[in-house]
Amino acid sequence: MQHELSQDQINFYQENGFIVIHDFLTSDELETWRAAVDEAVSERGQRRIPNRPDADIKDEDAYYNRVFVQRVNLWQSNAKMRELMLDWRLGKMATELAGVDGMRIWHDQALIKQPWANPTGWHLDNPYWSYYSRNAISIWVALDDATLQNGCLYFLPGSHKTATFDNANIGENIGDIFRVYPQWQNIMPAPAEMKAGACSFHNGLIGHGAGPNMTPGWRRAMTCGYMPDGSTFNGQQNILTKERIATLTIGDVLDDEAQNPLLYHKTKPYLQG
Numbered sequence: 001m002q003h004e005l006s007q008d009q010i011n012f013y014q015e016n017g018f019i020v021i022h023d024f025l026t027s028d029e030l031e032t033w034r035a036a037v038d039e040a041v042s043e044r045g046q047r048r049i050p051n052r053p054d055a056d057i058k059d060e061d062a063y064y065n066r067v068f069v070q071r072v073n074l075w076q077s078n079a080k081m082r083e084l085m086l087d088w089r090l091g092k093m094a095t096e097l098a099g100v101d102g103m104r105i106w107h108d109q110a111l112i113k114q115p116w117a118n119p120t121g122w123h124l125d126n127p128y129w130s131y132y133s134r135n136a137i138s139i140w141v142a143l144d145d146a147t148l149q150n151g152c153l154y155f156l157p158g159s160h161k162t163a164t165f166d167n168a169n170i171g172e173n174i175g176d177i178f179r180v181y182p183q184w185q186n187i188m189p190a191p192a193e194m195k196a197g198a199c200s201f202h203n204g205l206i207g208h209g210a211g212p213n214m215t216p217g218w219r220r221a222m223t224c225g226y227m228p229d230g231s232t233f234n235g236q237q238n239i240l241t242k243e244r245i246a247t248l249t250i251g252d253v254l255d256d257e258a259q260n261p262l263l264y265h266k267t268k269p270y271l272q273g
């Protein structure tokens with residue numbers, strides 16, 4: 001895994017809100033990731049989020065379920081995914097890019113565009129989550145080549161700087177976000193084509209989306225959102241169970257290791273092992 005970041009890469013990320021890292025996984029690592037994700041997704045069945053039967057997939061033909069196959073927190077249900085996702089090196093990369101002290105897992109998700117999948121409408125990530133931060137960040141690892149034809153990501157460079165926490169749904173009108181942020185209407189999107197094994201990182205407030213899959217092949221991606229250590233509950237449920245929500249008050253620090261394990265912290269070198 002190519003986990004060392006140059007200052008130029010960090011600067012590019014902070015200015016643009018995203019960065020693509022080519023040759024991130026070796027070909028052996030890519031095979032390991034593919035096998036683990038395929039296993040974890042298939043054993044998950046229709047359960048989208050662990051311990052959240054209310055979020056199960058009920059209608060596979062609903063528009064959103066034809067944007068991608070989405071299975072969340074595979075690290076909690078599969079031992080191979082746990083090992084991959086709890087790698088401190090991923091936490092270190094996220095920490096350095098975001099310029100914070102440490103990072104916890106918010107949630108991982110497999111996002112797999114089926115043949116002829118719908119586009120992923122323009123949206124922001126962090127406003128969906130149970131904490132607000134301008135330094136939230138996600139990794140997106142290409143398990144297949146991601147191309148203009150099969151639904152690669154697109155970013156609105158620099159939009160993370162002017163975003164508030166207002167959002168648009170990933171719905172059928174893929175441009176709804178431009179009603180929320182009319183000042184973004186003239187930003188030229190940056191497509192992020194990637195070879196399998198490459199990855200990108202993007203800020204939780206950058207405008208981004210993905211094209212439809214116009215091909216008969218699959219576009220598999222494994223992603224993980226990270227939460228800066230010390231972030232606090234904002235009242236939104238997202239991945240949290242009803243039982244957990246009942247114990248939380250707005251402003252509580254989200255530091256439950258069973259839900260949001262700390263991957264890396266500048267002052268805690270014992271995590272790197």
Ligand SMILES: O=C(O)CCC(=O)C(=O)O
Binds near residue numbers: 125
């Ligand atoms: O893979 C996709 O289609 C969308 C990915 C995305 O929105 C994300 O990783 O935050």
Ligand SMILES: [Fe+2]
Binds near residue numbers: 125208
């Ligand atoms: Fe997203």
